[in-house]
Structures are given as structure tokens and as C-alpha cells.
Amino acid sequence: MQQTLQRLFRYKAWANDALLADLARLDAPAPRELAIKALAHTYVVDRIFAAHLRGHAHGHRAANPAVLPTLDELSGDIRASDREYVDYVAALDADALGESIDFVFTDGAAGRMSREEMLMHVITHGSGHRGQVSALMLLNGMPASKDGFTTYLHEAEGGTRRR
Template sequence: MSFADFFPSLFRYKSWADEELYALTARLDGEAHPERRHLAIRILNHIHVVDRIFRGNLSGQAHGYAATNTPETPALADLLAAARETDAWYIAYASGLSEAELSESIDFTFTDGGHGRMSRAEMLLQIITHGGYHRGAVGRILADCGLQPPRDIYTRYLHDSEPARRHPA
């Protein structure tokens, strides 16, 4: 399997993990845990904003963000709709890249004004690892509030999405 084949699988995994975490976050009682629920949504929004910033960097379009989170916290349902659209974009984008395109370096500007340069592959890996890191933080919040966080692991995704992998070759 080449990297060009691997990245679409990683972004399908990210989308799957996002769906599970958003569904569980929606179950977090805002009356009993208002600050914790707000923090969980702020973290999910941060993930989404960074996803959109790098989408802009990858596509050569202005992303419109001045920071890695927004001043206002969106409603969870609205954020989920936006995250779904962005996840679908990444799946389609990653599915159309060649090995040569993955190796191309792109210059961009961070939200703090600093210069950056990364290959497309590095940017895509940034999105995968960044999202996983912060989904873990949301999972910890959920656990602290009595909700068992999802098992956000790639092997679980692969075996859930391709049950034949559970059988010997």
C-alpha cells in the first residue's frame, strides 16, 4: 500500500471517530456539567478550525481564521454538520492525490503570522494526529463526567469497517 492509498483510509477513520465522539458529547448533560460540556465543544471546535485552516493551506485558498479557535462557541449540531462537510472534503482530497503530489511542499502562514512550509503528506498527517490528540482530551472530559469515551483507535475502525479482517487469511 502506498501513502497515496493510505491517507484516504486515515481520513475515513477520522470521520468515523468524529461521528462517535460527537454523538457521545451530545449525551453529556449540559445542566449537570455545563462547564465541562462547553469545554468539550470548544475543543471539538478547535479541531474543526485547524482542519479548515489546513484545508485552506492545501487548496491555496484563504481560510479566513485569525486564530485556531473562534470567539463564539457554535452549537454542537452546527459544528457536527460543518465537521462532516470538512471530513468529506479531506476524504475526497486525499483520495485524489498521487505520491508526487503528496511530496510537494507548500508555503503558508500560521495564524500567528509565522511562516511555514510542509509537504502535503505532512499537512495531512498533522490533521490526523492533531485530531486524535484533541479527541483524547474530549474523551477524558466525558470520562470525568461518567460517560465511557469511545475506543478511538485505528485498528477498531479497520475491523468495524471491514469485518473480514477479523478472520484469518
């Protein structure tokens, strides 16, 4: 599972990078703001779970930021967070993945998840919101970002995939 998680977090970074680059070309202000809201939410959740994984306080009172960042600010933050996750996952072993961690959700409810479950949540949560942003782009005359896992595999590992 650790190798799969490493691949998934490299994919997440690649997909986010592609989407952010495509989003920078979206000129329509209202859809751009909605896209920033969705991605800012994803970023906050990523940071909350990064803190949970390390047993640190995260300082977020909600899963959405009170003030929206600019696309440039958000892009830098997401890219730095993605690099941190790639490095974090690379350093884990099977025992660490299976360890359960107690934490508190932003609504005050108690939670307990294994590191593996938290990491899978971060992957699936981000994927869903990237899909929302791609839909916004389609609705505004732009092609959806080519951020599929199969596209990533054939681009990143082309030599082993007959490319």
C-alpha cells in the first residue's frame, strides 16, 4: 500500500499542478471565484489532515477559509502542501500506515482514523473537488483539465507503458 500511496500523492501533485495552470487561463471572474473556493477548501482540508497525521494542532475553525486567497497565493500553497505530502508518504512504513490516530474534527466531533485512511481521504477528497473545477471550466467554454490517473501514469511512467 505504501507504494500505491506514493504514486497517488505524486499523481495528486501532478493533477493539481495541471489544473492550477489551466485555471490561470480562465478569464470569467464568477467561475474563477467558485473554482478558487473549491480548491481553497481542499487545501484547508489537506492542511487539517496533515496536522492530524503529525499530531499537531491545525488552527482551522472550519474547512473553508474565512478569506479567499488569490489564485497565485493558493497555487503556491497547494504546490507546497503537495510536495510535503509526497515527502511524508515516502517516509512512512507499513506500521505507521496502520496506526490509528485520535483527533477532533472542525465541528468539535471526535474522530479516529488510521494514517492510511486519512491519506486516502486526502486523495479522494481532492479528486472530487478537482472534478468540480473541471466541470466549471467546461461550462465556461474551456476544456477540462487532463488530470486523469491513466494520463498521469502514461506521462510519468511512459517507458514502462509502451509510450
